[in-house]
Amino acid sequence: MKNTIFPLIALLFFPGGAFVLLSGLAYEWVDRKLVARLQNRIGPRWFQPLADTIKSLAKEEVIPDGVHPTLFIALPIIALAAALTAALYVPMAGLAPSFSFRGDLIVTLYLLSMMTLCTGLAGANTLDRFSLVGATRTLTQLFSYEAPFLLALLGPAIVAGSWQISDITAYAREHWWLILVTQPISLVVAMIGLMGKLELPPFDAPEAETEIVSGALTEYSGRGLALFHIGKNAELVIGLTLVSAFFLGGLANPIEFLVKTLALLVVIAVLQSLFARLRIDQTVGLWWRYGAILVLVQFLILVVLKGMGIL
Amino acid sequence: MDSNPQRQKFIIPIGPQHPALKEPGHFEFTIDGEIVTYATARLGYVHRGIEKGCEDRNWIQSLYLLERICGICSHVHATAYVLGVETLAGVTVPPRAQAIRVLVAELERIHSHLLWLGVAAHEAGFDTLFMYSWRDRETVMDLLESLCGNRVNYSANVLGGVKCDVTQELSDSIRKGLDYLEERTHYYLKVVTTDETFLGRTRGVGSLTPEQVDLLGTVGPTARASGLLRDVRIDSPYAAYPEYPVQIVIDHGGDLLARFVVRLKELFESYRVIRQILETLPAGDLTVRVPRKIPEGETVSRVEAPRGELFYYIKSNGSDKPDRIKVRTPSICNWASVIVTAIGHKLADMPMILAGIDPCFSCSDRSVHIIRNTDSTSETWTWQQLRQYGIQYYQR
Numbered sequence: 001m002k003n004t005i006f007p008l009i010a011l012l013f014f015p016g017g018a019f020v021l022l023s024g025l026a027y028e029w030v031d032r033k034l035v036a037r038l039q040n041r042i043g044p045r046w047f048q049p050l051a052d053t054i055k056s057l058a059k060e061e062v063i064p065d066g067v068h069p070t071l072f073i074a075l076p077i078i079a080l081a082a083a084l085t086a087a088l089y090v091p092m093a094g095l096a097p098s099f100s101f102r103g104d105l106i107v108t109l110y111l112l113s114m115m116t117l118c119t120g121l122a123g124a125n126t127l128d129r130f131s132l133v134g135a136t137r138t139l140t141q142l143f144s145y146e147a148p149f150l151l152a153l154l155g156p157a158i159v160a161g162s163w164q165i166s167d168i169t170a171y172a173r174e175h176w177w178l179i180l181v182t183q184p185i186s187l188v189v190a191m192i193g194l195m196g197k198l199e200l201p202p203f204d205a206p207e208a209e210t211e212i213v214s215g216a217l218t219e220y221s222g223r224g225l226a227l228f229h230i231g232k233n234a235e236l237v238i239g240l241t242l243v244s245a246f247f248l249g250g251l252a253n254p255i256e257f258l259v260k261t262l263a264l265l266v267v268i269a270v271l272q273s274l275f276a277r278l279r280i281d282q283t284v285g286l287w288w289r290y291g292a293i294l295v296l297v298q299f300l301i302l303v304v305l306k307g308m309g310i311l
Numbered sequence: 312m313d314s315n316p317q318r319q320k321f322i323i324p325i326g327p328q329h330p331a332l333k334e335p336g337h338f339e340f341t342i343d344g345e346i347v348t349y350a351t352a353r354l355g356y357v358h359r360g361i362e363k364g365c366e367d368r369n370w371i372q373s374l375y376l377l378e379r380i381c382g383i384c385s386h387v388h389a390t391a392y393v394l395g396v397e398t399l400a401g402v403t404v405p406p407r408a409q410a411i412r413v414l415v416a417e418l419e420r421i422h423s424h425l426l427w428l429g430v431a432a433h434e435a436g437f438d439t440l441f442m443y444s445w446r447d448r449e450t451v452m453d454l455l456e457s458l459c460g461n462r463v464n465y466s467a468n469v470l471g472g473v474k475c476d477v478t479q480e481l482s483d484s485i486r487k488g489l490d491y492l493e494e495r496t497h498y499y500l501k502v503v504t505t506d507e508t509f510l511g512r513t514r515g516v517g518s519l520t521p522e523q524v525d526l527l528g529t530v531g532p533t534a535r536a537s538g539l540l541r542d543v544r545i546d547s548p549y550a551a552y553p554e555y556p557v558q559i560v561i562d563h564g565g566d567l568l569a570r571f572v573v574r575l576k577e578l579f580e581s582y583r584v585i586r587q588i589l590e591t592l593p594a595g596d597l598t599v600r601v602p603r604k605i606p607e608g609e610t611v612s613r614v615e616a617p618r619g620e621l622f623y624y625i626k627s628n629g630s631d632k633p634d635r636i637k638v639r640t641p642s643i644c645n646w647a648s649v650i651v652t653a654i655g656h657k658l659a660d661m662p663m664i665l666a667g668i669d670p671c672f673s674c675s676d677r678s679v680h681i682i683r684n685t686d687s688t689s690e691t692w693t694w695q696q697l698r699q700y701g702i703q704y705y706q707r
Contacts, residue, residue, distance in 0.1 A: 039442040129323055133342075133658065201436060202508055210331035210434045210662040212323075275508040277436020279659040280345065282511055 010099075015092030016084050024233030025049040027240070027265060034269035049233070056226035064219050066127035075122045076220070076227035082114030083234040090241045091169050091250075094257035103163045109150055112238065115231050116142045116197065119206075122228075123216025134215025137206040137280045141196060144284040145203075148291035149193030151299065155186035156246040158302055169245045176249025182305060185298040187247040189291055194239040195268060196283070198232060202275035203283055240264050320348065323658060327356050331434060331662045334672035338665070342658050350653040352646055357672055360697075362636055369631045370396060370605055371470060378464050380638065381671055383426060386412075386419045387616040388638070389468040394549055395612030395625040396470055399605050406593040408472035409551040414588045415459065415467045415475075416550075416614075417581040418485075421492065422451045423617035424574045427669045428499060431571070434662035435512045440502060447495045450488045457481060472598030482589045489582050496578045503571045513567040517652045517664040520565060527647040531619020532577065533668050535561045536569035543615040550614075555584050567667050574669075604631045616641050618669050642671040 011017055028049045036043025063069055088098045089108045097104075116138060123135025156179055157163050160171035172179055180187075196203040207215035217228055244251060244260035251257045278286065320341050327335035335356035341349035361380055365373040378389045390412055397404055425448040432440035452462045459465040459475045467473050477485075503509060519529065524537045534541045542559050544552050560576045562569040607629035614621050619641030628634040645668040652664055 039439045040446055041442055129321065132321075133323065133345075201438070204436060205659060208436060208659065210436070211659055213330055273439045275437070276432070276440075276506065276512050277659075278508060279512065279657060281657065 007098075010088060015095065015098055016087045019092065020084055020087045020234045020237060021230055023237050024230060025053065027237050027261075028233045030262065030265055031236070031269055031272075034266060035273050038269065038273040053226050053230060056221075056229065057223055059222040061222035061224055064126060064128070067125050067219070071121070071125050073224065075118045075125070076224040076231070079115045079118035080227045080231040080234070082111045082118075083231045083238065086111035086238050087234065089165055090238055091165070091245050092237075092241060092257075094251040094253045094255070097166055100164060100166045105153065105157055105163045105165050105168065108165065108238075108242070109153065112197065112235055113142065113146060115235055119216045119228065122220065122224075123218075126219040128219050130212040130214070130218045131216050133212045134206055134218065137212075138199075138216050140280055141199070141203065141206055141283055144287035145193045145196035145291070148189050148287055148295050149197065151292075151295040152186040152189040152193060153242065153246060155183050155295075155298055155302060158299075159183075159306070165242075165245070169250045172246055172248075173250030173252060179247055179249070182301065183247065183298060185294050187243070189295050189298075190243050190247065191264065191267065192271075192291070194243060195271065196287070197239065198236055200268065201272045202278045204277055205280040205283055208277060237261070325661065325665075331665070332672075333430070336670075336672045338661075340653065340658060340661055345657045345659065347653050347656055347658060347661065350650050352650055354646070354672060362638060365633050365636045367632070369603070370601075370633060373633055373636065374468065374470065375466070377636070377638070378466065378468075381640070382463055383423050383671060384419060384616045384618065384621075385464045386415050386467060387614050387621055389466075390416060390550065391612045391614045391621050391623040392625070392636075393468045393470055394614065395610045395623050396605060397601065398610045398612070399608050399625065399627050400470075400601050401606070402471055402599050402601050404472055404599060405596045406551065406554070407595045408597050410555070410588050410592055411473045411475065411477060411597070412468065413551040413555060414477065414585060415455070415465060415473075417585050417588075418451055418455050418458070419465070420581050420617045421578055422448055422455065423669075424578055425451065425492075427574060427617075427666070428503075428571070431567075431663065431666045431669075432509075434666045435509060437509055440499070440509075444499060447492060450492055454485050454488045457484065469598060471601035472596070474597070476597060477589070477592060482592075485589060486586065489585060493579065493582050496575055496582075500572070500575045503568070503575065510568065512660070512663060513571060516567045516656065516660050517667050518564075518566045519648055519652060523648070523651065524565075527651060528644050529619075529648045529668075530641045530644045531616070531669075532570060532573045533645050533648060534619065535559070536573045537565040538563040541620070543613050543620050547613065549612075551588070555587055557584055567663055570667050604629060605633075618642055618671060619644060640671065642668070645670070 013019060026049075029044060029046055032049070033043040061073075063072055086108045089100065089104045089111075091097050120135045120139040120142065123131040123138060126132070156168050156172060159175075159179070159182075160168040162168060162171070199206050207217070212218070217225060220228065240261040241251065241257070244257075244264055248260045248264075251260065320343060323340045323342055324337065325340065326332050326337040337353040337356070339351045339353075340347045361376055364376055368376060374389055374392055377392050378385045380388050425444050429441040429444040429448070432438070432444065455465055456462045458477070458481060459467045467475055503513070519527075519533070519537045521537050521539055523529075524534045524539050529537075530541060538561055540559055540561065542557075543549070544557050545559050548556065557580050560573050560580055562573050564572070605627040607627055609624070609626040612623040612625065621641055622639040624635070624637040625633060626635040649665055649668055649670075653661060656664060
């Protein structure tokens with residue numbers, strides 16, 4: 001009996017399911033409110049993301065002509081499911097991950113990429129011209145930030161000598177100053193990679209409203225849109241958790257989790273309001289010209305330090 | 312047109328309803344990947360028949376109608392009209408009234424340029440600059456409200472003078488507001504010329520050579536950003552501009568960055584002129600009497616709107632109603648430059664290039680040129696035909 005109840009709770013309430021959904025909404029509110037205050041606006045009320053989600057979920061979902069209906073309905077569900085599954089492998093709320101196996105870091109990172117893939121496919125599935133351009137841009141952006149982001153998160157994995165998230169977190173907790181001192185480049189690339197993943201400004205070319213309305217999700221309304229929205233919020237929380245667990249000295253308890261992830265969120269909010277939107281060619285150029293090279297330099301440093309026996 | 316191979320490619324429609332457009336207009340960009348290879352513009356969604364409407368109203372009523380051509384530069388429309396009518400009537404307006412006209416016109420220019428700065432920043436995805444510039448724009452909106460009683464359609468002009476006067480108290484609050492705005496404008500100029508991500512979106516984008524500007528008849532700050540000396544306030548000073556001359560602001564870049572720089576530097580010029588007017592405002596009456604019937608004749612009146620040269624042709628047949636009023640707004644002169652510069656740029660640059668000329672759609676929609684989508688013929692409709700079409704359309 002106990003064997004079935006525990007996984008169910010983990011899936012539906014904590015740390016997957018309801019906890020990720022609600023914390024996603026809360027983090028979205030913090031992000032929106034911070035950006036608004038930085039832009040000298042008032043910003044939304046605390047329940048606004050929840051109200052938006054409930055409204056979208058309750059509305060009719062219009063399936064446009066010319067789409068593959070099954071795919072149209074399935075893609076948001078797959079995207080959300082992948083994001084929620086990823087939550088099971090990361091130390092949510094500072095507690096040990098619910099499930100853990102060797103190499104779960106790679107699985108988690110790919111689960112997080114499912115969201116972007118589903119968005120791209122959702123855009124390519126419709127006949128709408130804004131969606132098609134948006135889908136092209138989404139996938140182009142995926143190919144530009146994904147490799148540097150992955151490499152940046154592999155930095156701590158290499159020094160910890162394990163590709164298991166719980167092992168890396170444990171290592172990071174013991175050697176937090178060592179990671180901070182030796183891997184500042186990875187931290188920066190991982191942070192900016194997370195912004196690229198979530199299509200936050202200045203990496204919001206795939207959904208640039210002044211050019212292509214809402215990008216790949218232009219044709220989505222109602223439930224599908226809400227599910228994509230929730231999925232993106234879940235990714236925000238999971239991404240922040242991963243980065244703070246790896247680079248900011250691990251997550252030992254819920255308070256540490258709150259402080260570290262919110263600190264990262266503040267940095268992300270400031271970065272969002274500082275820059276003008278990059279064109280998609282500028283985004284690709286930035287990642288491959290600087291992001292990838294920087295991460296490789298970081299790897300070189302790590303290899304040399306490891307060879308010298310410092311790490 | 313459909314046999315054109317360019318048009319069979321991937322076309323991105325922008326408008327009539329689109330998040331980038333605050334007013335309805337329709338643009339089709341043929342793209343190859345992200346590069347625009349062909350562009351067309353279609354206007355006319357907000358045609359309101361104002362020119363014709365003036366012919367049914369008397370000279371005073373027409374003033375209020377013409378002021379509503381544009382919500383942003385309403386004062387220059389009224390100024391162009393009253394200057395023309397006063398020329399026809401042969402009256403001389405008191406110098407104090409002329410100075411106040413210039414004062415309001417320059418305040419309006421400040422409000423218009425700050426508004427444009429925000430819109431252009433928003434098109435570039437730089438919402439922080441958008442929010443900040445619009446917050447500061449409230450200062451000048453409040454000043455205009457305390458001066459004329461309105462934030463948008465100021466109604467400062469009447470035939471033969473102005474309605475509002477500048478008291479000492481008001482003059483102090485305007486000076487205070489200008490000090491704040493001047494400080495902010497220095498900051499914005501620094502942001503648009505030094506912020507790397509923003510420069511990436513403006514430097515070398517939408518470039519126009521002086522030859523192209525001349526050929527396409529571009530006017531206003533867009534022309535001045537390409538190094539052309541084109542400013543009605545200097546070429547043929549009107550109202551009180553002979554007494555309060557402005558220095559022309561030009562830039563030789565020709566790209567979007569140059570347009571930002573020119574518009575922001577023009578703000579400093581406006582601040583200077585306003586301060587000068589407040590210091591040396593001539594005393595005297597605000598209005599002179601203008602006859603109800605304007606003597607027969609025709610005239611042309613040109614003023615410099617925030618977007619460029621605004622042109623009015625006014626014809627009187629000696630009655631109390633205008634015989635013909637023709638308006639040519641700066642936006643309509645600048646459209647051609649958008650279509651020409653769009654080709655070869657990326658789709659992501661289109662909103663910026665569109666916003667770069669500071670377009671005003673409702674200003675543009677004067678003539679009706681019908682192009683049917685069904686049989687691709689085109690014809691120009693007369694007023695009668697248009698009216699008949701409207702009646703039939705709504706009967707269905």
